[in-house]
C-alpha cells in the first residue's frame with residue numbers, strides 16, 4: 513500500500529450502481545482511505561440529486577480530492593463538480609459500464625486493485641485530461657468526460673427510462689429491440705468547427721473517450737488528452753446491416769465500414785428534431801447542443817498511461 517501525507521478526501525458513493533450489486537465497494541473505499549491516514553468524508557444519499565448537492569456542499573470546503581464510487585453516471589456527477597476547478601477526481605468503478613475507468617486504465621471488477629491504484633495516484637501529481645463542455649438549447653451548460661450521443665442509442669435510453677419492467681440490464685436490451693424495429697434515419701444539422709452540413713444518420717456521437725456501454729469501442733482512436741473530440745457518424749442502415757455492424761463495435765472494427773465515419777473537431781453543434789442527447793449515460797437535454805472540448809479541464813487520479 514502506498515502512503516502519502518494525510519489528505520482531505522470527499523468520497524461520493526452510489527449504492528445503487530450496478531443495480532445495487534456492488535454496495536460493499538463504497539464502504540471499502542472509505543475504510544481503506546481512512547486506514548491510510550486520510551481525512552475522509554463519505555457521502556451516501558437516497559438519490560443522485562441529493563448526492564450531487566451533498567458533494568457540492570462538501571467541495572465548498574476545498575478538499576484535496578473528490579472520489580466517486582459507481583459507474584459512468586457517478587463520473588458524470590464528479591466531472592460536473594470539479595471540471596475547471598483543479599480539484600482532482602478519483603474513480604473506483606462499481607457500475608455497469610465503467611467506461612471512463614476503462615479509458616483511464618483503472619481496473620474494472622477488481623476493487624482492491626482499483627483502491628490500491630487510487631492510493632498510489634494520491635501520492636503524485638494528477639493526470640490532466642480534456643473534458644467536453646456542453647451548451648444546451650436553453651443556454652444552460654454541463655460537462656462530460658466520456659461520450660455524448662444523440663441518435664439511436666439515446667432513443668434507446670429514452671425508451672428504457674420510460675419502462676417500468678423488466679429491471680436491470682434486460683430493460684435496456686428490450687428497449688433496444690423495440691427501437692430497432694422502428695429504426696429510421698434522423699435528419700441532422702451539424703456544424704464541425706464552423707463548417708455546417710445536413711446529413712441523414714442513425715447515430716452521431718461526440719467522444720472524448722474510446723468506449724460506451726461497457727467497452728463498446730465506438731471511437732477506438734479517441735484520446736483523452738489530445739485537445740480534440742472524435743465525431744462518429746453512422747449513416748442510415750437497414751436493420752440487418754445494423755445487426756451485422758453492431759457486434760463489431762466491441763472490437764472497434766466497425767470503423768472500416770463505409771457507412772461509418774469518424775472525424776475530429778474542437779467545437780460541434782448538433783441539431784435534429786425530437787432527439788435528446790445523453791452523455792456518460794445520463795440525460796443531457798433535447799437537441800440542439802453545442803459541444804466544445806476544454807483541453808486539460810480535468811485532473812484525474814489515475815494510473816500513468
Ligand SMILES: Nc1ncnc2c1ncn2[C@@H]1O[C@H](COP(=O)(O)OP(=O)(O)OP(=O)(O)O)[C@@H](O)[C@H]1O
Nearest residue numbers: 528529530558559560582583584585607608609610
Ligand atoms: N442513492 C443514489 N445515489 C446516486 N445515484 C443513484 C442513487 N439511486 C439511484 N441512482 C441512479 O444511479 C445512476 C447512476 O448509476 P451509475 O452510473 O453510478 O451506475 P451504473 O448505471 O450501474 O453504471 P454505468 O453508468 O457505468 O453503466 C443515476 O442515473 C442515478 O439516478
